[in-house]
Amino acid sequence: MTGNSTMRHRNAALLAITKVEADEVVPSSQADEVLAGTFERLRMPKGLLERLAGVKERREWAPGRHFTDGAVEAGQAALEQAGVRPEQVGLLINASVTRDGYEPAVSVSVHHRLGLPSSALNFDVTNACLGFVNGLTIAATMIDAGAIDYAVVVAGEDPRPWHRETYERLQAPGVTRADVVREFATLTLGCGAAAAVVGPADRHPEGHRVAGSVTRSATEHHGLCIGGFDGMFTDATGLLKHGVGLLEQAWNDAHADGWDWQEMDRYIGHQVSMSHTNKLFADVGIDPDRFPVTFPFWGNVAAAALPMTLALEAESLGAGDRVLLLGVGSGLNATYMEIDW
DSSP: OOSTTEEEOSSEEEEEEEEEEOSEEEETHHHHHHTHHHHHHHTOOSOHIIIIIOOOEEEEOOTTOOHHHHHHHHHHHHHHHHTOOGGGEEEEEEOOSOOSSSSSOTHHHHHHHTTOOTTSEEEEOOBTBTHHHHHHHHHHHHHHTTSOSEEEEEEEEOOHHHHHHHHHHHTSTTOOHHHHHHHGGGGGBOOEEEEEEEEEGGGOTTSEEEEEEEEEEOGGGTTSEEEETTEEEEOHHHHHHHHHHHHHHHHHHHHHTTOOOTTOSEEEEOOOOHHHHHHHHHHHOOOGGGSOOOHHHHOBOGGGHHHHHHHHHHTTOOTTOEEEEEEEETTTEEEEEEEEO
């Protein structure tokens, strides 16, 4: 099965990938302290975030720092790393889950602060935690088509408003165990930012070829994880089962269509929790030694989690390495993307 969700790129390369870690470290014990009364009343043990999700700590932006500050810093660093001038950019995509309102798009302030030309398209791509990979696909496709020369993809995340709302709700006297479980995933979310520059491979032999991607959807499960301005509410068991199940289906479809991802040098996945990661290893068969985990110290940084992890690992990747990006976004959508280093 090929279809429009299987893509092979001809002339697109990743020229830069950068990350910005948020300023302040927040230990997972903070949740125990804030929710001590609730946990005691419900007879729930402390240390749930670390024991169940594997999240020891996460990060938050310092007071006065906005998530777009991180996105702009990452974008500036990526342009410098790629050796691309702002006036050469033809496309900016913001892929973050975080936004201050329904409009304007987050991309407009990032576009302005990066000093991009008025001729550079800019817009947001929102697809839960899969948005950054979708942004890379759009950029690579437009470069293949000759519509643009260079694209910048950014994501800056800040779940602090969700944390405040969640803590307030879970301290209410009538809260049940089911309420805590339903909002538990919110407390694993962390702040951070990432950016990438994509350009034409034929002009940049030093670049990393974007070989292509395979995407599959299971939108019948669109109600498993719902996020709004007041927080995120998750059916964790259903998301674990059907999310990893969709990754397994996409993996099998990709190999039936001629892709070979059994022996990649690195697997860079969206970072959720230890339970999701272990199920991925078991069901898909990915080698745990080639799958770096960052959620223990960053938490789940939404759409920025995967590119931040790639930026961290890029320091140890060498020419000829094959890298597979993979992730699931609420809804559900799952994507694998191969990049040849």
